[in-house]
Amino acid sequence: MKHYDSSFHAFIQGIILIGFALLMLWLTISGNIIYYIAPKMMPFVYFGLVTFFILGTVQIFRSTKKEANHEHGPSCSCGHDHQIPGPPLVKLAIYSVFILPVLLGFVLPDRSLDSSAAQNRGITYGSGNAPSVTQSASAAETETKSNRAEAYLDDPEGYMEQLENGEGADTEDLEEHYTIEDFYDQEGFDQYYKELANKLEHQDVITVTEDNYLDIMTVMDVHLDQFIGKDIEIVGFAYREPDFEDHELVAARFSMTCCTADAGVYGTLIQSDEAKDIEEDTWIHAYGTIEASEYNGYRLPVITDAILNEVDEPESPYVYPSFR
Template identity: 60%
Template sequence: MKQPYDHSFHAFIQGIILVGFAMLMLHLILTGNIVYYIAPMMMPFIYFALVVFFLLGIIQVFRSTTKTDHDHHECACEHDHHIKGPSWVKTIIYSIFILPIVLGFALPDRSLDSSVAANRGIQLGGGGNASSSATENSINETGQNNNGSTSRAEAFLEDPEGYMENLTAQSGEEEHYQFEDIYDEGWFDDYYAELYEELMNNTVIEVTEDNYLDVMTVLDLYLDDFIGKEMEIVGFAYRETDFHSNQIVAARFAMTCCTADASVYGTMIESEESSRFEEDTWIYARGTIKKDHYNDQPIPVLEDAHIQEVEEPDSPYVYPSF
């Protein structure tokens, strides 16, 4: 005999799932571990989603406890809202939603590391080159420009009609975007020219979480002028397979929206101390800038650098300043 569909039970389970996702987001916010997954600019959307999920979940739970004479919950849309199939099918469907909640609470939160960097490729400098075939194109697989500041999605949002017209005109043709293509933009020249002057007047160039991508870009644009200046930087240790024993990279993941669009930027360091540090160890390095080449691309290198281990920063990622 076919079991009747229990609307109250399913409404209760669905409500618990919604509340569970809200509690998971709240947990990540309160512990501060949300920074491992979402850029700060996206936090308003997280707060909005938390409230909506919680309210909808409570409404669903409340509905599950309400009994009416018309208990079949029919509506005027003439569609069947039952979850079809035997009990084991329904269990699998609900498990797809419950499992991420359970794993979100059970598994430790951690930042992206060198294994991800090896797969995505690391950009040595501000984006003018990439040390892996995974980043040979100026537009990476997420659609983000290598300078980390402008994406195809942003271009579409700014001018949807213009973007689509340009896309149509280029249909059937291979796209060739270069980081240098934006050098002629007036805002770009003015912003980085001012930062260049500021950095040139500093005795030591301090690369911080706030100016990380900007400094990397300035070094790309004016590398010759910075040769001989001292610079200090913090990042996680990373090595390519063809590095020499005295070479290591202080790397950071740059995030625009979330971990899905994270790109890896780093500065090459040459020091006899390099071999002492394992990958993913957070390091502080201070050395003198020189110009070198890697994969036939000019890059800044810190030579004769002093390196020491440091604690992972509260915010392990860096973000575009505009």
């Protein structure tokens, strides 16, 4: 490579930057950005969008200057290679890497993750009812209101065993208060869900929406007994575990913190005669009665005798933990 045409490279780089900006702009305008980034991260996306437009424009202007080399020629000491290295083919490959996400972003359909991803990630039933670290650590807490230290002092070995094995709590202890939207300290937190449970108890039908999804998942775990026999309606995509019977189904939702890469899956068990007609990944509206049931040894709410209707994908297919 005898001569490095920096003005040409500045030009191409500028256009690639504009390409990124256009992709982000299009995703923002079309609203499809919700498939990739959580709403609370949007300010960063706007920042990236504007910065890319500015950088791209600057870079294209830089390319028009004949003496673009002047400031950043080989004599510059800024300590990194300003030049895209290698023979032409390598340069082409490097630029292709940058163009790839732009092309994929425009051409491939914007969709939310589906049940194959859900299966891979492993579904969390209820609010994460199973005894996770936090949960078993605080397992004895709910009913007795004793704190963790007391729980430990009562039975140090057993307590630590639970903590380490992440298991061993019997189902009574599983009533539980871990959730990702847990903002308050333990008491305020319990209080919040107690109030929510009492409020919901007076409603004829519990309607689960995007906004209260994770709250209701949690409250149904913590105070399941209060909800048995109540009617509930919920929307989610249909999902089946391999060991499910014909009348069993899950209405599942992905929950996203920052971006799709960190999405987790939450689901509610449904028992219905109509379940066998539902294909996986179709969005369903379920209306039924809450009962307590068991799956994999955990006590869970299950929606029985559910009436299932296929519905369109909700505007926001993901649910988000709310840091109240």
